Structure formats: C-alpha cells, structure tokens
Amino acid sequence: MVSRRNLTILDVAHTAGVSTATVSRALNGGKISTRTLLRVDDAVRKLGYQRNTLARGLVTGKTGIVGVCVPDVLGPLYAQMARGIEDVLTPLGMQYTLLTSSRDGGREGAATRFLLEQQVDGLILIGSQLSAPELTALVGDRPAVLVQREADATPYPTLSLDNAQGAQAALEHLFENGHRRVAHIAGVRRDGRARQEAYEGVMRAAGLTPVVIASDSTESGGTLAAAALADYPEATAVFCSNDRVALGLYHALRGRGVRVPEDLSVVGFDDLPWGEYLAPPLTTVRQPGREMGRLAARLVLGEKAVTESTSVEPELVVRASVCAPRGGDPSLPA
Numbered sequence: 001m002v003s004r005r006n007l008t009i010l011d012v013a014h015t016a017g018v019s020t021a022t023v024s025r026a027l028n029g030g031k032i033s034t035r036t037l038l039r040v041d042d043a044v045r046k047l048g049y050q051r052n053t054l055a056r057g058l059v060t061g062k063t064g065i066v067g068v069c070v071p072d073v074l075g076p077l078y079a080q081m082a083r084g085i086e087d088v089l090t091p092l093g094m095q096y097t098l099l100t101s102s103r104d105g106g107r108e109g110a111a112t113r114f115l116l117e118q119q120v121d122g123l124i125l126i127g128s129q130l131s132a133p134e135l136t137a138l139v140g141d142r143p144a145v146l147v148q149r150e151a152d153a154t155p156y157p158t159l160s161l162d163n164a165q166g167a168q169a170a171l172e173h174l175f176e177n178g179h180r181r182v183a184h185i186a187g188v189r190r191d192g193r194a195r196q197e198a199y200e201g202v203m204r205a206a207g208l209t210p211v212v213i214a215s216d217s218t219e220s221g222g223t224l225a226a227a228a229l230a231d232y233p234e235a236t237a238v239f240c241s242n243d244r245v246a247l248g249l250y251h252a253l254r255g256r257g258v259r260v261p262e263d264l265s266v267v268g269f270d271d272l273p274w275g276e277y278l279a280p281p282l283t284t285v286r287q288p289g290r291e292m293g294r295l296a297a298r299l300v301l302g303e304k305a306v307t308e309s310t311s312v313e314p315e316l317v318v319r320a321s322v323c324a325p326r327g328g329d330p331s332l333p334a
Contacts, residue, residue: 009023037303069098084293085296097115123300128149147293148190159310160311166195169316177322182239213232222246223249225245229249243284246284271284
C-alpha cells in the first residue's frame with residue numbers, strides 16, 4: 001500500500017484506470033469527459049491524494065479559497081453539494097468558505113459581497129434568488145457558477161437538474177403500476193415549480209386531470225398537505241415535490257391510518273439519505289447532489305471539460321412505496 005506522503009499522479013492514474021496525462025488534465029483543467037473527471041475525482045478521494053499548491057499560489061496571487069452561498073444549512077441536499085465541492089478542492093490544496101442566504105435576496109447580496117471582499121478565487125451560488133442584472137452588477141467579471149438555475153441572461157455558467165425528466169420518470173412509474181388518479185404536492189421554490197409544471201404537462205398529455213396541492217417544500221408542508229389530500233379520496237398515488245414533503249406526508253398518513261403503499265402510493269424527489277430507511281422505503285427521483293457539487297467546483301475553476309450550461313440527468317430509484325392500486329384504479333378502462 002502506498003503511503004499518503006509518497007502518493008503521485010501515477011498512483012491516481014492506476015486507481016482510476018487512466019493515463020497520467022489524463023490525471024494531469026483533470027487536475028489542471030484540461031479537456032476530458034465528465035465521466036472521466038468523476039473517475040479521477042473518485043481515485044483522488046479514495047487515495048487521499050493532495051498536491052502542494054503553495055508555490056503556485058505565490059506566483060498567481062490566488063487565495064486558494066472558493067466562496068459558496070447556499071439557501072440554508074438545514075437542507076440535506078446542500079450538504080451533499082458542499083461535500084462534492086470539497087472532493088474537488090481538497091486534493092488541490094484549496095478550501096471553501098460557506099455562507100447562507102436564508103432564501104432572502106438582501107442577505108444573499110450581503111453574503112456575496114462579503115465573500116468577494118475576502119478575495120475568493122471564485123463563487124458558487126446555489127439556489128440564487130437574485131435576478132440576472134443584480135448578479136451581474138454584484139459579481140462583475142469574477143469567476144462564478146450558478147447551481148440549481150437554468151441558463152439565463154447572466155454571463156456565468158449554470159448547473160441545473162433536468163426536473164422535467166425526473167417528474168416524467170416518476171409519473172411513468174406510477175402509470176406502469178396502474179395509477180391514473182395521481183395528485184401532486186407542489187413546492188414553492190424554483191425546482192418545485194419546474195416539477196409541478198412537468199407533472200401537469202405529463203398528466204394532460206395522458207388525458208388525465210392534474211390535482212395540485214400547495215406546500216412549502218418542507219416536512220410540515222407535507223403534513224399539512226395530507227389534510228388537503230383528504231378532499232381528494234379517489235387519489236391512488238401522490239407525487240411529492242421533494243423527499244422532505246414525502247416524509248411529512250408519511251407522518252400524517254400514519255396518523256390517519258392510511259397505509260403506504262397499500263392505500264396510497266407515494267413517490268418523492270431528491271433521494272435524500274434517509275429515504276431508504278423509511279417504512280416502507282421511499283421510491284424517489286435521485287438528484288445527484290454530491291456529483292453536482294463536484295461539477296460546480298470544476299466549473300468555477302474554469303475547467304473546459306465541463307460545458308458552460310450543464311443539465312444533470314436525475315435517476316428514478318424504485319423502492320417499496322409504490323404498488324398497484326387496491327382493486328385497480330377506477331379511471332382505468334375495464
């Protein structure tokens with residue numbers, strides 16, 4: 001076993017199954033595929049490889065620090081993204097400073113200004129609420145990446161999730177299991193609105209009537225939505241805007257004696273770590289938070305291997321919270 005003190009890019013290359021030239025390109029912003037970038041990242045993290053960037057910093061004048069702003073520190077998804085950012089920065093001898101906006105534009109602006117005053121080498125703004133003109137005026141020509149945001153009028157690279165694809169995968173899974181009366185507990189944030197729009201489009205395309213229940217994207221929102229769901233007793237399945245809403249819904253349904261999935265099938269979105277430990281384990285759409293964090297770090301470092309506007313594909317994770325409706329769905333033809 002190679003000691004960490006004597007690790008070289010040759011060890012990284014061997015572990016990743018690539019050439020040393022490929023590792024060098026990965027560490028220095030060269031052009032390689034995203035899949036290969038992630039393989040090299042995995043090898044670097046597994047080995048604990050780090051390179052000394054002190055001399056490089058003295059020459060370039062860079063601080064070796066990236067500023068990161070997230071909406072809050074309560075969302076498990078943001079913790080996953082932060083871990084992905086760390087995966088990329090640590091082997092390069094770099095660090096990040098994390099601040100929160102509390103989903104308030106004024107606080108986000110203040111946090112961003114503070115990070116810029118610290119002379120950070122770049123910014124990763126996750127879930128930014130600022131408009132394109134506000135961001136441009138604030139950030140200027142400093143390196144910045146916008147995560148959980150579609151490409152817009154800002155000059156900065158964006159990294160977003162294909163929410164429409166994820167919602168469609170969730171609904172197709174429910175359709176395949178015989179459900180047609182599917183309600184949606186919506187979210188108020190940007191991703192939640194995109195998932196609601198996709199849900200409505202898929203339902204209408206299938207000749208079905210959408211039923212949308214408002215929520216605030218939190219566990220308590222899911223609990224409150226359960227009461228509104230009681231006004232739609234013919235529903236055989238629910239597609240939740242995220243896993244936190246699904247958790248609150250689980251809690252409320254249990255209190256009402258409604259069984260999942262025997263009485264009501266439930267699908268979430270995000271694939272937060274505890275989803276597989278619920279009873280029953282939650283079927284959900286996986287948002288690869290850690291991988292998105294890694295790609296965001298690559299983007300802010302200016303690596304040309306990652307395109308300026310990147311859309312990440314979600315993945316349906318099938319567990320035990322969906323089954324065929326009891327007695328069949330009455331809206332299905334006999």
